[in-house]
Amino acid sequence: MRQRRKEERPSELLEAAFEEFSQKGFAATRLDDVARRANVTKGTIYVYYPSKEILFTTMVRDLMSPALDDVEALHSLEGGSAEEILKNFLHYIYNTVARDRRKRELMRLLILEAERFPDLTRDHYNQFVEPLLLQLNQYLISLASSGKIRDAPACRSSQILLGPAIALNVWRLLFLDAPEVDTDAHRDAVLDLFLYGLLPR
Structure with a gap:
């Protein structure tokens, strides 16, 4: 025992x-x-x-490790249509970034302590954010080259697709007393907006 x-x-x-x-x-x-x-x-x-510094950095890296492991899951997200691929990717992003309190607090800590612990934010970018963006860029460029989507600027600025999930995290961190936002509805609205836009066809 x-x-x-x-x-x-x-x-x-x-x-x-x-x-x-x-x-x-x-x-x-x-x-x-x-x-x-x-x-x-x-x-x-x-x-x-x-030391307190070692406790903090170990704790943050412990929070980061599941997200780093999940990057490998991106290789299994491909689908046939543009809608399937983007829906799978957004489902992954919202589950990884926006749904989990621990990941939300990880973002808060990385923002607050970026100046004091630059290696943590650098490692998180290099090991999680950059591979994520590269994979998404590959998906979008492949979809554009096959004619499933148009070759728009967003195909080379994949941060745009991550933005809404990150913004939802920031919203929850800032406005603790605001009405709760439905994560699935938010994700589906983003998918609809990216696929179809707001202008009538």
């Missing part, structure tokens, strides 16, 4: 750190508060994480 508890301790500390850092940010978070939340002594934290 003691051995199992020892093995579980790092993940428990990271979970407590997530709650404290996401509520208060890096500077205002005290290791005493993390220890209290994890029901351990402050000294126990130092056994696993020698």
Whole structure:
């Protein structure tokens, strides 16, 4: 039992750190508060994480790792029609970026602490954001070359397709008391807008 508890301790500390850092940010978070939340002594934290900086960076990388693993799933998202491909991609983006509280808090922490921990934001871009954009660009260019969509500027500016999901995250982070936005309805509206636009045909 003691051995199992020892093995579980790092993940428990990271979970407590997530709650404290996401509520208060890096500077205002005290290791005493993390220890209290994890029901351990402050000294126990130092056994696993020698400093607050190391605890924070380890916690953020732990949050990042599922998203990095999910990039591989993009290779299985292809469909026959433009609508299928874009629908699959937006479904993936909204599930990865907009639906999960932990991923929403990851974005908050990366924004707040970008200046203090530039390596974290750089790694997140290089390992997750850039591969995502490259894959989407390939999808769009392939669709355009086969005549399934027109060769529009958006085919080479795939950040546009990520924008609404990120904006929904920012909305939720800023307006905590605003009426909840239906994630699926938001995603479907974005898909409709990209496929058909607003002007009558």
